[in-house]
Amino acid sequence: ATWSVSGAVREGLTRAGFQVQKATGFAEKREMLTGQFRGQAPAAASLPAERRALVIGAGLAGTGIAERLASRGWSIRILEAQSAIAQGASGNLAGAFRPLPSKDDNPLSRITRAGFLYGLRHINALQARGKPLLWDGCGVLHLARNAQQETRQQQVVDALQWPQDFMDWVSAAEATKIAGHTAAFGGWWFPTAGWIQPASLCEANLDSATITLSTDIRVERIARVGNQWAVYDADGNLIDEAPTLILANAAEAKRLAAAEWLPLQAVRGQVSHLPIAQLAPLPVVVCGQGYITPGIGGHAALGASFVADDFDLALREAEHQENLDKLDQMLPGYNHAIDPSQMDGRTSFRPVSIDRLPMVGAMPRSADDTCYKLSTLSREDGLWLITGFGARGLVWSSLSSELLASRICNEPLPLERSLVDAMDPARFVLSPPKHSARAEG
Numbered sequence: 001a002t003w004s005v006s007g008a009v010r011e012g013l014t015r016a017g018f019q020v021q022k023a024t025g026f027a028e029k030r031e032m033l034t035g036q037f038r039g040q041a042p043a044a045a046s047l048p049a050e051r052r053a054l055v056i057g058a059g060l061a062g063t064g065i066a067e068r069l070a071s072r073g074w075s076i077r078i079l080e081a082q083s084a085i086a087q088g089a090s091g092n093l094a095g096a097f098r099p100l101p102s103k104d105d106n107p108l109s110r111i112t113r114a115g116f117l118y119g120l121r122h123i124n125a126l127q128a129r130g131k132p133l134l135w136d137g138c139g140v141l142h143l144a145r146n147a148q149q150e151t152r153q154q155q156v157v158d159a160l161q162w163p164q165d166f167m168d169w170v171s172a173a174e175a176t177k178i179a180g181h182t183a184a185f186g187g188w189w190f191p192t193a194g195w196i197q198p199a200s201l202c203e204a205n206l207d208s209a210t211i212t213l214s215t216d217i218r219v220e221r222i223a224r225v226g227n228q229w230a231v232y233d234a235d236g237n238l239i240d241e242a243p244t245l246i247l248a249n250a251a252e253a254k255r256l257a258a259a260e261w262l263p264l265q266a267v268r269g270q271v272s273h274l275p276i277a278q279l280a281p282l283p284v285v286v287c288g289q290g291y292i293t294p295g296i297g298g299h300a301a302l303g304a305s306f307v308a309d310d311f312d313l314a315l316r317e318a319e320h321q322e323n324l325d326k327l328d329q330m331l332p333g334y335n336h337a338i339d340p341s342q343m344d345g346r347t348s349f350r351p352v353s354i355d356r357l358p359m360v361g362a363m364p365r366s367a368d369d370t371c372y373k374l375s376t377l378s379r380e381d382g383l384w385l386i387t388g389f390g391a392r393g394l395v396w397s398s399l400s401s402e403l404l405a406s407r408i409c410n411e412p413l414p415l416e417r418s419l420v421d422a423m424d425p426a427r428f429v430l431s432p433p434k435h436s437a438r439a440e441g
Contacts, residue, residue, distance in 0.1 A: 001034045009033065053408075054079060054231060054242045056219050056256065057249035059090035060198055060393045061386045063205035064401030065246055070208040072409055077240060078211065079231065081218040081249070085206065086199035088250055089348040089393060092271050093301040096291045097394045098140040098193035101167060103156045107422045108357060112392065114415060115399040120192065122398040123201075131204035133196075136294070140193035141175055143288040143330050144185040153187055165191055179286055181331050187288065195285050195293040195301075196394050219249075222256050222383075229382055244408065246384045247363075250351040253387050257363055263354035263428055264388055268310045270319040271303035272345040278336055290326030299344075302327055304391065313347045320345060353388035359425040360386050360400045361407060366429075377426050384408060385425045 002009065005022055010033065013020050017039015025032040051074040055062045058080035066076040080087075099116040102109040126133055144150035150172075157169040168189045175183035206213060220234040222245060229245035230238055247253035251266040276295030285293050293301045305319040320340035327335050353359055362379040386404050389396050403420065406413050413420055421427065 001032060003029055003032050005031045005033045049227075050243050051075065052242045053077075053244035053246055054229065054240055055246045055248055056231070056253075057247070058082075058085040058202065058206075058213060058215070059088050059248070059250065060086075060202060060397035061250075061389065061400070062246075062248035063202040064397045065248060065386055065404050066211050067205035067208060068401040068405035069408070070210045072405060074210065076208075076211045077242070078206075078213045079217045079219055079239065080213065080215045083215050085213065085215075086202045089269065089350045089389075089391075090198040090202055091348065092198055092303070092346055093273060093299060094134075094195045094197050094293045094296050095301070095303075095391075095394045096140055096193070096285050096287050096293070097135070097196045098142065098190045098285070098287070099167070099395070100392075101156050101160060101162075101188070103152070103159050105160065107419060111357065111399075111415075111419055111423065112395055114419070115392075115396045116193070118399040118402065118414070119395055119397075122402075123196075126201075126204045131207050132200065133204045134200035134296070135194060135196040137192055137194040138284050138294060139178070140190045140285040140287060141170075141179055141183070141187060142190070143175060143183055143187035143286060145288055145329065146185065150185045150187065157188070178284055179331065180283055181280060181334050183286075184329060184332055193285070195296070197296065198394060201394070201397075219256060224381070224383075227381075244382045244384070246386060246404070248386045250387055251349065253351075253385055257383070257385070259363065261428065262359075262425065264359065265308060265352055265354075266311070266349035267352045267390070268307040268312070268347060269304040269350050269391065270316060270323070270345055270347045271301055272320045272323040272340075272343050273299040274302050274335070274338060274343070276300055278338060280334065282334075286330055288326070288330045290323055290330070292327055292330070306391070308352075311349070315345050315347060317341050317343075350390050350393075351387045352390040354428075356390060357388065358386075358390075358392075358396050358400050358423050359388035360404050361420075361424040361426065364426040364429045374421055374424055374426055374430065377429065379426070388425075 010020055013035055017037055018035040019038045020033055020035035022031045023034045053076050055066050055078045058078050062078055066078055070076055100112040144153050154169045170189045171186040172183050175186050219231045221232045223230050228241040228243055230241040233239055251264050254262045254264050282294045302323045305322055317340050320343045324335050363383045363385055365378040365380055386400055402414050
């Protein structure tokens with residue numbers, strides 16, 4: 001039943017298989033709409049007979065989905081190729097945790113907003129259970145690069161009309177007061193946003209009796225054997241098997257899934273570590289072209305470079321200088337002429353999709369582009385993917401994990417269908433030319 005009796009609502013419900021009729025309304029409504037579903041219900045997805053899964057990768061994606069499935073009573077084993085968790089981009093000193101609005105409220109903005117709000121609830125839930133977590137909701141200033149962008153940012157705030165305690169626009173003078181240092185321009189102010197140390201979130205996610213972590217195990221090959229997914233090492237030895245296998249190993253997921261068609265690449269990012277003894281105190285996160293956090297363990301995190309098709313993990317003075325230049329554009333003079341040749345930092349590879357949205361869902365059986373509906377596309381039984389976070393792992397990982405757990409368990413989804421479809425890895429099977437054209441443009 002619904003209070004609306006408009007023609008568009010009646011037509012949409014009829015197309016969806018409902019038989020509708022008007023009825024006497026309620027309260028002050030003269031009429032309302034009632035109906036019954038007379039169409040063909042979609043086939044219910046089969047649930048795994050055994051609630052046991054293997055997860056490959058122990059970063060934000062892998063520990064996130066492990067925690068969400070464990071909360072549903074699943075038994076999880078995580079296989080990590082490195083000697084410890086969070087050795088990829090999830091191992092950075094700290095990262096900004098904030099939404100990313102747009103005037104047209106596009107899918108990227110909607111997913112980021114939903115991820116931020118869900119992420120806050122996830123953090124609070126972990127802390128309520130006594131899980132150690134290093135983070136601070138100190139607020140985030142997202143400063144404009146120039147006067148033109150400053151005007152556009154103000155227009156976004158005026159158009160969206162969101163609550164001020166979620167997002168507001170502040171002038172350069174107001175931004176200067178918040179940051180405690182001269183801001184070049186005004187920008188967005190997110191008072192409930194902040195920074196998170198990714199490894200601490202991974203640790204908190206793993207604190208469950210039904211999650212087992214196995215490190216120093218590199219999976220070389222996967223195969224479906226009967227109703228199980230088997231994983232093998234480089235010598236062909238069986239490591240383990242389970243009815244559900246989740247690939248959460250960043251860009252390496254493409255290799256294991258034998259999905260060369262998947263437009264997923266590893267992008268180099270270098271974060272610079274600034275000694276806080278040489279800096280004025282910074283009470284909030286400031287970002288724009290780059291970002292800088294308050295001091296954490298004696299250093300502020302400043303980042304990050306973005307270099308595609310470069311697989312060298314060595315620190316580079318030129319990229320330290322690039323990060324410092326971005327900082328000087330946001331907060332002129334703040335770095336006090338720090339020598340980039342003397343700076344420490346960290347380099348990692350971030351998994352980035354061609355349309356900059358995450359990949360969360362069941363793996364399609366092939367890259368056959370003759371199917372035009374995600375709902376009817378053939379999928380690999382029990383093989384799931386969660387990756388493509390790029391530089392937004394902190395804001396996307398918790399929601400993406402809840403979404404994937406909901407899909408695996410055939411539960412109601414935590415996002416609207418349009419956003420679920422926008423994150424489905426099979427979107428590239430349906431229309432690869434469209435996505436390629438968007439990326440080139």
